[in-house]
Amino acid sequence: MLKPLxxxxxDEPAQREVLLYNLAAGGYRTAAAADGEEALLRIEExxxxxxxxxxxxxxxxxxxxxxxxxxxxxTRAIPVIMLSAxxxxxxxxxxxxxxxxxxxxxxxxxxxxxxxxxxxxxxxxPAGVGEMLRYxxxxxxxxxxxASRAGAPLxxxxxxxxxxATLMERPGRxxxxxxxxxxxxxxxxxxxxxxxxxxxxxxxxxxxxxxxGDPIRTVRGTGYALG
Numbered sequence: 071m072l073k074p075l076x077x078x079x080x081d082e083p084a085q086r087e088v089l090l091y092n093l094a095a096g097g098y099r100t101a102a103a104a105d106g107e108e109a110l111l112r113i114e115e116x117x118x119x120x121x122x123x124x125x126x127x128x129x130x131x132x133x134x135x136x137x138x139x140x141x142x143x144x145t146r147a148i149p150v151i152m153l154s155a156x157x158x159x160x161x162x163x164x165x166x167x168x169x170x171x172x173x174x175x176x177x178x179x180x181x182x183x184x185x186x187x188x189x190x191x192x193x194x195x196p197a198g199v200g201e202m203l204r205y206x207x208x209x210x211x212x213x214x215x216x217a218s219r220a221g222a223p224l225x226x227x228x229x230x231x232x233x234x235a236t237l238m239e240r241p242g243r244x245x246x247x248x249x250x251x252x253x254x255x256x257x258x259x260x261x262x263x264x265x266x267x268x269x270x271x272x273x274x275x276x277x278x279x280x281x282x283g284d285p286i287r288t289v290r291g292t293g294y295a296l297g
Contacts, residue, residue: 072232072256074119074191074198075099079109079135080153081127089122092180106130113139116252117148119195120187125154125165133168140169149190153178197235205238205296206285208277222280229254230273237286237296246293270294 076098080086086102093100101118103109105128113121125132132152139145152170154161165173172186191199203210210217210231217224217234226234232254236245245253247263255261274284287295
């Protein structure tokens with residue numbers, strides 16, 4: 071299971087390194103940007119699962135980045151935790167009204183930040199933080215790496231397990247083949263989109279082995295969805 075990717079957008083090198091160190095120690099994949107333009111480029115290259123976003127940034131401010139992300143359907147769901155030295159209520163309100171999912175004032179407690187980060191990821195990437203997933207009669211436990219349907223164990227390879235976890239995190243969402251490649255295989259892998267079709271076929275076979283119906287929906291010209 072690919073761990074959630076957290077993008078740290080912070081222009082102060084010392085703070086950026088502390089955040090990256092603690093995230094890596096917590097088992098998360100990390101990326102970093104030192105200014106607003108670099109952040110937007112990184113998000114375009116690979117959408118993170120969560121963004122830690124400083125308000126005061128060179129080139130493009132954190133508020134403007136947040137506004138742009140929440141205005142686009144493809145990035146709207148990415149949780150944003152805004153980090154700022156601005157402690158006034160009016161600043162907190164402005165940050166949240168711009169679309170930030172949470173707001174923390176500097177200096178902040180690292181333990182509290184990690185707890186809030188986990189809360190946001192539990193909502194959007196439950197499998198990535200070890201939460202049990204359920205959809206109809208299918209159950210998946212990322213901690214024990216076991217999945218079952220109607221109580222019977224599913225015989226899944228590692229790739230099929232990650233693919234099922236991704237589909238179960240967002241039932242009804244249509245995933246393109248490119249999105250599934252990023253989420254299941256990762257940016258450093260280079261399979262083509264046909265690989266997705268092959269593994270979806272294997273997953274379907276495993277899910278139907280006990281006589282159940284096929285819960286995976288093919289969306290012509292786009293990709294796949296669960297339900």
